Amino acid sequence: MALPPAVELRRRNRAALLEQLHRHGPQTRAELTEALGLNRSTIGALATDLADSGHLQETTGQSTGSAGRPSTLVACVPQSITVSAVEIRADRLRFALVGLGGEVLERSETALEEGADAMTAVAGLTRGTAAAAVAAMPGLVDEGTVAHSTELGWVDRRVAADLEAATGREWKVVDTATAAAVGEWARGDAREARKLLYLHGGRGLTAGLVIEGRAQRGGSIQLGHIVVEPGGRECECGLRGCLEAEMEVRAYAEDIERTTLAAGMGDGAARDWLRRSGEDLGRALGAVVTATGPDEILFGGWLRELYLSTAAPVRSALAETTLPHLRSKLRLRTPVLGDEGALIGAAETGFEAVFDRMR
Amino acid sequence: MALPPAVELRRRNRAALLEQLHRHGPQTRAELTEALGLNRSTIGALATDLADSGHLQETTGQSTGSAGRPSTLVACVPQSITVSAVEIRADRLRFALVGLGGEVLERSETALEEGADAMTAVAGLTRGTAAAAVAAMPGLVDEGTVAHSTELGWVDRRVAADLEAATGREWKVVDTATAAAVGEWARGDAREARKLLYLHGGRGLTAGLVIEGRAQRGGSIQLGHIVVEPGGRECECGLRGCLEAEMEVRAYAEDIERTTLAAGMGDGAARDWLRRSGEDLGRALGAVVTATGPDEILFGGWLRELYLSTAAPVRSALAETTLPHLRSKLRLRTPVLGDEGALIGAAETGFEAVFDRMR
Numbered sequence: 001m002a003l004p005p006a007v008e009l010r011r012r013n014r015a016a017l018l019e020q021l022h023r024h025g026p027q028t029r030a031e032l033t034e035a036l037g038l039n040r041s042t043i044g045a046l047a048t049d050l051a052d053s054g055h056l057q058e059t060t061g062q063s064t065g066s067a068g069r070p071s072t073l074v075a076c077v078p079q080s081i082t083v084s085a086v087e088i089r090a091d092r093l094r095f096a097l098v099g100l101g102g103e104v105l106e107r108s109e110t111a112l113e114e115g116a117d118a119m120t121a122v123a124g125l126t127r128g129t130a131a132a133a134v135a136a137m138p139g140l141v142d143e144g145t146v147a148h149s150t151e152l153g154w155v156d157r158r159v160a161a162d163l164e165a166a167t168g169r170e171w172k173v174v175d176t177a178t179a180a181a182v183g184e185w186a187r188g189d190a191r192e193a194r195k196l197l198y199l200h201g202g203r204g205l206t207a208g209l210v211i212e213g214r215a216q217r218g219g220s221i222q223l224g225h226i227v228v229e230p231g232g233r234e235c236e237c238g239l240r241g242c243l244e245a246e247m248e249v250r251a252y253a254e255d256i257e258r259t260t261l262a263a264g265m266g267d268g269a270a271r272d273w274l275r276r277s278g279e280d281l282g283r284a285l286g287a288v289v290t291a292t293g294p295d296e297i298l299f300g301g302w303l304r305e306l307y308l309s310t311a312a313p314v315r316s317a318l319a320e321t322t323l324p325h326l327r328s329k330l331r332l333r334t335p336v337l338g339d340e341g342a343l344i345g346a347a348e349t350g351f352e353a354v355f356d357r358m359r
Numbered sequence: 360m361a362l363p364p365a366v367e368l369r370r371r372n373r374a375a376l377l378e379q380l381h382r383h384g385p386q387t388r389a390e391l392t393e394a395l396g397l398n399r400s401t402i403g404a405l406a407t408d409l410a411d412s413g414h415l416q417e418t419t420g421q422s423t424g425s426a427g428r429p430s431t432l433v434a435c436v437p438q439s440i441t442v443s444a445v446e447i448r449a450d451r452l453r454f455a456l457v458g459l460g461g462e463v464l465e466r467s468e469t470a471l472e473e474g475a476d477a478m479t480a481v482a483g484l485t486r487g488t489a490a491a492a493v494a495a496m497p498g499l500v501d502e503g504t505v506a507h508s509t510e511l512g513w514v515d516r517r518v519a520a521d522l523e524a525a526t527g528r529e530w531k532v533v534d535t536a537t538a539a540a541v542g543e544w545a546r547g548d549a550r551e552a553r554k555l556l557y558l559h560g561g562r563g564l565t566a567g568l569v570i571e572g573r574a575q576r577g578g579s580i581q582l583g584h585i586v587v588e589p590g591g592r593e594c595e596c597g598l599r600g601c602l603e604a605e606m607e608v609r610a611y612a613e614d615i616e617r618t619t620l621a622a623g624m625g626d627g628a629a630r631d632w633l634r635r636s637g638e639d640l641g642r643a644l645g646a647v648v649t650a651t652g653p654d655e656i657l658f659g660g661w662l663r664e665l666y667l668s669t670a671a672p673v674r675s676a677l678a679e680t681t682l683p684h685l686r687s688k689l690r691l692r693t694p695v696l697g698d699e700g701a702l703i704g705a706a707e708t709g710f711e712a713v714f715d716r717m718r
Contacts, residue, residue: 227680287646321586
C-alpha cells in the first residue's frame with residue numbers, strides 16, 4: 001500500500017540529507033539548506049530527527065567548502081550505517097567495512113590457496129550487521145552472474161546466489177573495473193568527469209564506465225577482447241588477434257615492474273614489448289573511445305605501470321584511431337586511489353543501494 | 360519553495376498515469392490500478408481530475424493486453440498535449456506533430472535547397488503550441504551542440520540556440536541514430552531489448568544506444584570512424600582506415616539499391632564491394648559490441664539494404680571479433696518503423712521531457 005504523502009516525503013528528505021553528508025562531508029545547516037533546496041526549518045527538524053536516531057552528530061569545525069572561523073557542523077555517525085565490501089582476486093580476498101561518510105572502519109586481507117572456494121572465504125571475513133554487501137571481481141558481470149572471467153576462470157557462475165548461500169545474506173556483485181571507476185568518481189579526484197573510463201589490468205584487461213556518477217548498466221567492457229590484429233594470435237577466448245593475446249598479457253601481467261625496469265636498463269626485447277603493447281592498447285582504446293565517448297581515462301591495475309612507461313605510443317596510436325572531436329576533450333591519467341579503488345567503489349555501490357532503498 | 364507533500368504526490372501520480380496511457384494505450388481502471396500500484400479510489404480520483412482538465416476520455420473497447428468482451432477504457436486525448444518533432448537531413452526536413460498517446464496529428468516534409476538555412480525552414484514548419492519541440496539530426500550531438508556532422512557539414516554548431524533564435528521557443532536536439540533507437544524501443548517492436556543498438560546509414564554512419572528505454576548520455580556512437588584498416592584509406596575526418604573511408608560511403612550511400620540490384624544481376628565489382636563492406640561493417644561492429652554489450656542491433660537507413668544483401672559476411676566478421684558470450688545473446692535485424700523511426704523517436708524524447716517536467 002502507498003504511504004501517506006507526508007511520510008513518504010520525509011523519508012525522501014532523510015535519504016537526501018544523509019546522502020549529501022555521506023558524499024560531501026560535514027556541513028553547516030546553512031550549507032545543507034542551500035544544497036538540498038529545503039527550508040531551514042525542515043533541515044532543522046530532519047537533523048534533530050536523524051541525531052535522535054543516531055545517524056548524525058553535531059561537531060565543531062570547518063566544512064570542506066568554506067574558509068573562516070569554525071562553526072557548528074552536521075556530520076555522519078559512521079557506525080550508524082555500514083557496508084561490507086569485498087574484492088575477489090584469483091589469489092586473495094580483500095575486505096573493508098565502510099561507515100556512513102566513507103570512513104573505513106575495518107580492513108582485512110586473506111590469501112586464497114589454489115583451488116580454495118572464494119565464497120567460503122568471504123563468509124569468514126564478513127558479518128551480518130552491514131546494511132548492504134557488495135563484492136567486486138574481475139570479468140564480465142551482469143545481474144549477479146559472472147558470464148566470463150579470464151582471471152577467475154569462471155563461466156556463467158551465479159555468484160550472487162553462491163555468496164548468499166555461503167553467508168546467509170543478499171549480495172550485489174560488480175566487476176572490478178566498474179567498481180574502481182565508481183570509487184575514483186566518488187572518493188578519488190575524477191568527480192568532474194562526465195564519462196569516466198577506468199581500465200583495469202589484472203590477468204585480463206577490462207574497463208568500467210561511469211556516466212555522471214552512475215555505473216553503466218550491463219557490466220564491464222571487455223577491453224582485452226577488442227580485436228586489434230584481425231587473424232592474429234590465437235586468444236583463449238577462441239577469437240584471434242584480441243588485445244590480450246597480442247600483448248601476451250598472461251606472460252607479462254605478473255612482472256610488469258621487472259619488464260619496465262629491464263626496458264629502462266636497455267633490454268631491447270622489453271622495450272619492444274612495451275612499445276608494441278602501448279600501440280596495441282592505444283588502438284583498442286581508439287575503438288572503445290569512439291564507441292563510448294569518455295572525457296577521462298584512468299589506467300589502473302598493472303596498466304598503470306604500462307602507461308607510465310609507454311604514454312607516447314599509447315597516445316599516438318589513440319590519436320590515429322580516434323576522431324579529433326572525441327580526442328580533444330579527453331584526459332589520460334592514473335587513478336589516485338591506486339589499488340584501493342575497487343574496494344572503495346564496491347562500498348560506494350552499496351551506499352547507493354542503501355540510499356535508493358530509503359527513498 | 361517546496362510544494363506541500365500531498366500536492367507534490369498528486370502531481371507525480373498524474374504524470375505516472377498519463378505516461379502509462381501514453382506508452383501502453385487505452386486501459387481499464389482495474390488495469391491501471393494494477394500497473395501503477397495505486398489504490399482504486401486514487402486512480403478514480405486521478406482519472407476524473409484528468410478528464411476534467413481535458414487530458415483523458417473514457418471510451419469503450421478492448422485494451423491491448425486483454426481478450427473478452429469490450430469494457431470501459433481510459434484513453435488519452437491526443438490534442439491535450441502535443442510535441443513537435445523535426446528530422447533534419449542534408450536535403451530535406453520532416454515534421455510531425457504528435458499527440459499524447461502517440462498519434463501523429465500533422466505531418467509534412469519540405470525539400471532543403473542547397474545552402475538553405477535549416478533553422479528558417481524549421482520555423483516555417485512548426486508552431487508554438489506544442490509542449491516540447493525536439494529536432495533530430497545526423498552527427499555527434501551533445502547538449503544542444505552538433506560537435507561534428509559529416510552529413511550536414513556542421514562543426515561545433517550550437518543548434519539548440521540557433522533553433523531557439525529562429526522559432527522563439529526552446530528545443531531539445533538529438534542525433535538521428537539515437538532518436539531512431541528511442542523510436543524503435545518505444546513504438547517499434549524492440550521493447551524487450553535491454554541494450555538496443557541502432558545503426559544509421561546516411562551520408563555518414565552513426566549508431567545510437569538505448570539502455571532500458573533511456574538514450575545513452577552523450578550522444579551517438581561514431582560508427583563510421585571506427586578504424587578497421589590501420590593505415591588504410593584517408594578519411595575526411597583526418598584519420599586513416601575509418602569504416603566510412605574503407606566502405607567508400609560517400610560513393611555508395613546514394614545508390615545502395617542500384618548496387619544491390621547490380622550485384623544481384625552478377626556485377627562482379629558490386630558484389631565485391633558488398634562483400635568487403637559487409638566484412639568491414641561486421642568488424643567495426645565487433646569493437647562496438649565489445650565496448651557496449653547490446654542484445655539487439657538494428658540496421659537502419661541504407662544499412663538496411665546493405666545488411667539484407669550481405670548478412671553472411673557481416674555475421675561472420677562479427678563472429679571473428681566478438682566474444683562468444685556477447686554474441687550468444689545478440690539479435691540482428693532491421694527496424695520495423697523504417698524511415699520513420701527518428702521522427703517518432705524525437706517525439707518520444709519530447710514526451711519523456713514533458714512527463715519528467717510534470718513530476
